[in-house]
Amino acid sequence: MGKAINGKFQSMDQARNTRDDLIGSEIPQDRIFIDKDEQIIRVMLPAEEAREVYEIFDRHGVTYN
Template sequence: MTKTLTGKFASADTARNAHEDLIDTGFPSEVVYLDRDRGEVKVITSADAAPEAREVLRRHKPIGIEETQG
């Protein structure tokens, strides 16, 4: 089962940093998406890897993290 985590950030620069951090941590760039206009980063991952993705997003102090199944 996959999960999509969406981190919402106060600035595009912070979102970009979170995006780069996820990729540097080992998440494939094909499953990490940056929306600079909205200041959001989405990562599609397995349920097992979701806690690690959530932790990476939290390092960048998001306004919120939304999680959906599927």
């Protein structure tokens, strides 16, 4: 089952760089959503794949809970 992994970004450059890194890690582009108004990047993946997303968020300074 899929899980929404949400991170808060500060700028669109940060969001774009994070998205590019996620895609480079073979996460399908259609699983990555950027909400410009809320400044949230959301990745829909199975829970067991979440660790890689958190590592990429950390690398780009994207905060999450």
